[in-house]
Amino acid sequence: MTCGVFGLAWHVGRFGRREGAVPADVLVVLGARVLAGGVASGALQARVEKAVALYQQGLAPRLLFSGGIGLHPPSEAQVMRALAVRLGVPAEACLLEEQSHSTAQNARFSAEVLRRLGAGRVVVVSDAYHLLRARQYFRLQGWEVATSPAPLAGRLDAVDRFYWTVREAFALLAHPRVLLARSPLR
Template identity: 40%
Template sequence: MTAIMILGAAVWADGPSPTLRRRTLHGAALFHQGRGDAIIVCGGLGRHPPSEARVMADLLIADSVPEAAIHREDRSTNTAQNIAFALPILRDLGVRDVVIVSDAYHLPRARLIARRHGLRVTVSAPPRGTARLWPQIKGWLREGPGILAVLLRIR
């Protein structure tokens, strides 16, 4: 059994951010392609309610993913917590094989964290990121120190 783990992104006052929507719909497409048997949506309450996991679950259901296949991790506020708080769900499902869904710049660090928890990981990014260049540049710049921190076990 394989689980698709979709990492959270912001919920805006008027609904899911484009990043959250893009990641979630990519996870749904992977599910419909048979790449996973279950989906774990990760993300707690940010600046605007409801939780990221709740918004993702609603998007998945609207995209014909069966509710029984969706598992919510709705307490985390960062990548390390996304993965750590999803571990009990994975154990309950009997799963060690995970496809992590996030943006391309985020996936190397997420993969490293997941492997440290003993998971067998593949990654998948939505085919296109944001059309705006600056958010992508900021993401790549932020991830460099994040990867170093994980390697040095600071986070």
């Protein structure tokens, strides 16, 4: 069991280091903690900054910010949109999904918005250690998914990266259906 966990953790870490962004219909940015006073956590800020850079490169015409209200309002999605607009993204290019409180819900509730848009391919932006599981949940919802890691430098030291990566391996092993999800045939 231990070898399996650490083997999967190695794969999670390696997968998350790869930049996989390609032209897509929508950039989906997964939420993270909002601090007291509606301030973006480091993770939330890094994810938005990465998505804005991809948007400015012309990889997608829209951004979908996914995340509900955690311990502190407003929703993660609202905080991300406000930050993206401050960074130069037009408000009309920003969509919100404000009900989710987990990666599975990010994918499920975002899928409703993406279907209304007629989207086919999405790029999911999150922290590197989170990307494999996030991709798998979006695949389960029927999307062709590329991934793009937000930078971790300056936010997480090696011990924290190890912890979060192993945590992701356990999360994937706990849900084998998610781990085995394949890309839809289009």
